[in-house]
Every structure is written in C-alpha cells, then in structure tokens.
Amino acid sequence: xxxxxxxxxxxxxxxxxxxxGATALALGIAIQNFPEGAIISMPLRAEGExxxxxxxxxxxxxxxxxxxxIITILLTKTVINILPFMLSFAAGAMIYVVxxxxxxxxxxxxxxxxxxxxxxxxxxLMMILDVALG
Numbered sequence: 451x452x453x454x455x456x457x458x459x460x461x462x463x464x465x466x467x468x469x470x471g472a473t474a475l476a477l478g479i480a481i482q483n484f485p486e487g488a489i490i491s492m493p494l495r496a497e498g499e500x501x502x503x504x505x506x507x508x509x510x511x512x513x514x515x516x517x518x519x520i521i522t523i524l525l526t527k528t529v530i531n532i533l534p535f536m537l538s539f540a541a542g543a544m545i546y547v548v549x550x551x552x553x554x555x556x557x558x559x560x561x562x563x564x565x566x567x568x569x570x571x572x573x574x575l576m577m578i579l580d581v582a583l584g
Contacts, residue, residue: 451540453479453515454522455533461523474583476519478576483512 453476459467491508495501529536556565 451518451522451536454519455526455537457519458523458526462526470583474579477583478579479515481575481579482572483515487512 453472456467456472456475457469460469460472487508489508490511491504494504494507499507526533556562556568
C-alpha cells in the first residue's frame, strides 16, 4: 500500500513526492522481502519440501505486495481522504510484528548479539538508501 500511494502521488504530480523517492521506498521494501521469503522457505525445506518448491512458495508469499500496490494506485483518487489512516494502520501493524515477534525471538539462544547486529546493519543500509536515493 505504501508503495502504491507513493507512486500514485508521484504520478499525480505532487511536488512533495518524487519518482526517486517512490523508487527508493519500493527498493527498501523489496530488500526487506528477502528475509520474509526465507522465513517461509526454510521451514518448508526443513519439513521435506524440495528446494525448488520451497523457493517458489517463499517467492509467491510476496506476490500480494505488487498486487496491493497496483490496487492502491488505481483506487487512490477514490480513497484519498482515508489514505493517511490506511498508512498509519499499515505502519502500526509492522511495528506490532517487530515488537511482539521479531525482537523477542532475536534474543533467544546463544546468538542473540547476531540479531542485534542485524538490526543495526539493516538500519544503516536503509539510511544509506534514503540518503543516496533521495
């Protein structure tokens, strides 16, 4: 939804939203989709699925994102008044998942420092992309 709204704003000529900004957002979301696909694929592989089947299912788990972006672009003019609420809801849902699931899980076991370092590296990467791509 965030990608669709950003591209719709850029296409509509909003002076605060550029195609470079929309592309940077899409790239950032695409990068974070890699671990999501791995989270789907790795347990499937551990349960006996073939590598190719696990890969395909992990890849297909992200198909809703471009579909959601296209639907959002098409419906932007219709739902323009509630877009801030929709984006707030999406951001809140992501924060909830991080706080409820990812942070506690990353601190389990003997390699808890690795999870913390991963968050720091991910943050640095996103800041580099933000500065480099506008």
